[in-house]
Amino acid sequence: MSNNDKQMNGQRRPNSILDQFELPPARKGRQRLTRLRTAWRESWEEGGFLYQRWEEIFQARHAGWHELASWIKTAALFGGLSLIVMMLDAAGDITSTALKGLSAVPDTGSGDRSGLWGTVDHPIRVFLADQAAHLSVAPGALYAFWQLTGLLSLVGGFLGNSGARITWTLFGCSGLAMVWSASPAGGRAAATGLAAFMWALASTVALRGLTLRPIVHNHPPQWQFNPAIHLHAAIPAPTPAGDDFGDNADTIRRLQR
Structure with a gap:
């Protein structure tokens, strides 16, 4: 029997010194958790990784696009593109469902002929029903699409x-044309005029803020003209000290005498 296989007190003797210092699994897990806590604490200290990222997010509120950190720009672009893709996908599904619903709308009948609204609405229903007889679409779907167009243009015009x-x-011009075409001959002018007044009242909402006055933009010129006269006068140089203007010493002596 070798020395490594000898038994001591009913237990196997360790084969190496490293086996004597082997830690139990519980103590290893505690040390790993301690290291993680230390790394987390150090990353939030001044100069740490998470501290710098938080400072960049805090400064992004007052910085321009070119001054933002690269990772913030990348995250913003990725999030924006993802949102656009989801919105386009949802809009496509909604549009497809709406068109399928309009195609399956049954005929709603001629509607109520009485009242102010019936005077305008009934000729439109009759006109669309006559036209739908020559098309591969139900009269109710055609009328629903016409109503949806008016509602969306009203809301969009208000915005x-x-x-x-x-x-x-x-939409209003086509409605007036349909009322004129399908109304009885005796009350055609009155029905069309009533439809025009209703459309004008609704236009105060759809055409809110619209003006026919020309907009004049008075912008100051980009260049300025400052008239100035520049005079260049030739000033003679001062006479140096001791200059006798070319007179010699004999002439000065004659004048002194």
């Missing part, structure tokens, strides 16, 4: 969208 306001104008 100041130029395209929605153009759509609202075309």
